[in-house]
Amino acid sequence: MGLFGKQLANVVEWEEYRDDIIFWKWTNREIKKGSRLIIRPGQDAIFMYNGVIEGIFKEEGSFDIESDIIPFLSTLKGFKFGFNSGMRAEVLFVNTKExxxxxxxxxxxxxxTQSAATPGGxxxxxxxxxxxxxxxxxxxxxxxxxxxxxxxxxxxxxxxxxxxxxxxxxxxxxxxxxxxxxxxxxxxxxxxxxxxxxxxxxxxxxxxxxxxxxxxxxxxxxxxMQTKAASQSMVGDMNKYSQMAMADSLEKGGGRSNIAGDMMSMQMGMAIGQQMMNNMNQANTASGMPQAGTAQTGNGPKFCPECGTPVNGAKFCPNCGKKLIG
CATH class of the missing domain: 3.30.479.30 (Band 7 domain)
Incomplete structure (x- = not known):
């Protein structure tokens, strides 16, 4: 009875499993009679004897080594446990995950590179x-x-x-x-x-x-340089840029000082200026004066030759009615 008391069964398992370990070797221990092999999910167990693979076990679970494992080993399939002797073997536990x-x-x-600006690459x-x-x-x-x-x-x-x-x-x-x-x-x-x-x-x-x-x-x-080139490429199409800027301003809401607001103000100012120019031209046309922004034509006199009244190139003298041009 004392002999059996000294022969304590052991458990062959990967005791400290970690995700960053590819394999761990159970070694330098004697496998006793009644010992069990435990294979957890994501593990394979490889029995080795004298550095040679005896068997590879991939099914997870708990197995009795004497009855479930040894019969499938290559050279140890006939091994018999004695009263004082166990089986010295190594078991390599492999992490099968990716x-x-x-x-x-x-x-x-x-x-x-081929560029002279970067001779060192x-x-x-x-x-x-x-x-x-x-x-x-x-x-x-x-x-x-x-x-x-x-x-x-x-x-x-x-x-x-x-x-x-x-x-x-x-x-x-x-x-x-x-x-x-x-x-x-x-x-x-x-x-x-x-x-x-x-x-x-x-x-x-x-x-x-x-x-x-x-x-x-x-x-x-x-x-x-890449950021600057990308910015210049976008600004190159001002019409598209202004549309994007105004859309962004409307999305964010008014009352902020940003590029979109500045672009809208500039465009509104240009539109108002154009409207004022059109109004001036219409008024000048109604009064017989030259339109704003256009050059005077003809070679009419600056003063009426009849009464000396300044005429500024008009066709008729506003004082005496003398015809001056045509």
Whole structure:
């Protein structure tokens, strides 16, 4: 009875599960008779003996190792627990979910350009996300799990970021991308980077499932130039701009000093001035005087040759009625 008392059954499980851990290894313990294996949702359990995969178990639940697990192991299917002996094996718990990682360039990447103004290249930063998951258990164990107890998302991120600058430079420079409109080509650039990254990361038993570029960032001087160019392009069509400004002013309400109000005031002033000019011309036409804004025509005298009265180019003298022109 004392012998059985010393042989305490244990539970083989991932005791401290975390979302940022890719795998965790249960090791350096002896599996006793009556022990159980617990597999939680989103986990796979890989039994290893002497560094070799004995069996992979993906169904979640609680299992008796002697009756439910050992019969399915490759070389240990005939293992029998003794009174004082247990089974020494390692169990690798793998997180099967898809991991999402944010990335960003640590320093600006100098992209070569043809412009003499930037002989050292255009310094550009980029930001985005990528997703990956475990794809090949054999490669994972061979390259990483064989020597590591635990493997984190940050370990993968470090590997990706180490080669990301080179890949960004490669795909941005490819086929002469427009340096000032990289966002328009972000999808194509991201797809090229995804393929190259997947070729490198697959050696570790992982696969890149998606790679996205959220934005490109230019130097402050370039951003100011882009903002100014956009503003000038909009102001170039004054008619459209004034209509948009007036609509914006009406939407926000009156009584505010803004561009829309100034544009409306200017247009109203021009309309009033034009109306006043038209009224003056109509009055002058009725009185026989020249219209405002028009030059006098003809070579009539300034004074009546008969009585000397100033006539200012009129056809008849207003004093004696003498015909002066025609």
């Amino acid at each position: 991991f999402t990682v944010k990335w960003g360039t640590k320093n600006p990447i100098s992209i070569p 255009m310094p550009i930063r980029a930001f985005g996300t990528f997703t990956f998951k475990v794809d090949d258990y054999v490669a994972l164990i061979d390259k990483i799990a064989g020597v590591k107890q635990i493997y984190k998302v940050d370990d993968v991120k470090e590997r990706v970021v180490a080669v990301l600058d080179q890949l960004l430079m490669k795909w941005i420079s490819k086929e002469g991308k427009d340096m000032f409109n990289l966002q328009a080509n972000a999808y194509e650039i991201a797809n090229g980077i995804k393929e190259d990254l997947d070729m490198q990361i697959c050696k570790l038993g992982l696969t890149i499932t998606d790679f996205m570029i959220s934005s490109f960032s230019y130097p402050e001087e370039i951003q100011k």
